[in-house]
Amino acid sequence: MLLIINILTLLLYPCNAGIGKNVNARPEVLVNKCCLENDIYIGKYCKPVEFVGDKWSPLFTSEKGISNLQVKHKFVFGLPDCGHTQPWPIYHYQNSTDKLRLLPNGVLRHYFDHQVPEEFDFEMELIEGKNLYQDYEQGKYCMDKKKDEIQREFAWVCPPDHKQMWTTNEFLMHNVVNPISHGITIIFLLMVAVIYFVMPTLRDLTGNIVTTMCMCLIVNQTADLIRLLTVFKSHISLFITETICYISLLGAFFWLNSLGYYIWRTFRSRNVFLRITDGKKYCYYGSYAWSCTLILGCLAVFAHFTMDYQDMKPTLNFDQQQEQIGSLGMIIFFVPIAFTVLVDVFFIATTLKKINRMHTYGRIHHKLRHSFRMFLLLLLTMTLCWLFFLSSFSKYEGLINSHIIVNTFQGPTIFYICVFNQKHVSYLLRKTCCYENCICPCCRPDREQEWGDEMTAMHTQC
Incomplete structure (x- = not known):
């Protein structure tokens, strides 16, 4: 009898073991992690957790909001493969408008509503037709912890192919x-450059500086537009575009600084009739502006590849991280702009004192007074736009939108300062329009001319 029982036990044991194995064994859920297992993001780079604290572990939440689910998972490291499109970041922190939830099946759900309840009826949401979230399948996202100003959870996701995302x-x-804002600014800057380049009487030193400065801003706007809208994945092309964007902006501020120095030096000089042509002066100022711009640009690129915080270098070679210039390179690009602004403020203060002390003006000083006013307004406009441009590097959507709105008015404001706010320039435009076509009364020049425009007015016979 005992022998029969033992034989039955041996026959039934494999079946029971197999049944228990199938019941307890569950498939592992794949979770994409941006950095390695023991790394998290610090700023733009991955860094080992022993330097910063705890590592990131996924928190699974059901569709109805039930959190802290125990799900057996396995990490897959690296950025998602988005093909020819660039991944974009989503940040999840306290009181943020974006919420990230990792579902038990490994799908990342992004809620982009301002308020997402802890528990809401999924079926009722489908009935009401609300578009509160976007799902990203495994391989189309990666999650990790990010620590800079604040500690938060974030994810790189591929742009969804969703018709309602627009x-x-x-x-x-x-x-x-x-x-559209970049296009408007480029059009108005191009108009200013064309006006100052075509008009013969405007091709003096001030006009050439304004033309060159506008061309630098046009290159900056074009490169910035390409940098924001590019769909190419190559980090080399994006890095080159970003470098051109910053170098052209740096060159524009150095040319503005040259204009301020020219006005300041002329007002301080006892003899304004110097034996030097505007062409030679432009070469001298161009040597200063371009040499400083190129030297600082090369230094910033060199610092990005060699000296940009070695302890913050990424442990993984991510294309997205290589696109942007490092922190040290950004400092080398933008700190000189701040110094040029401070020097320009000094030029404005000392020149304004000199103008207030002058009782009589010659023709050159009278013309430079208008150039001084244009220089002052250009400095205010470009500095304000530059500050909003710096604020756009933050992760706050309000500051990014503010930069977009302010950038729309940069081109029209510079056009007004350099054309309509300059009586001499606006008079030349009306005179040219009247000379070509005398039908429109609004294009006819005024009877009151600026000092030096009397001979020009004699040729206008409507």
């Missing part, structure tokens, strides 16, 4: 309003 405010501001 209706979101973020998509409209970044992909519709932003290109």
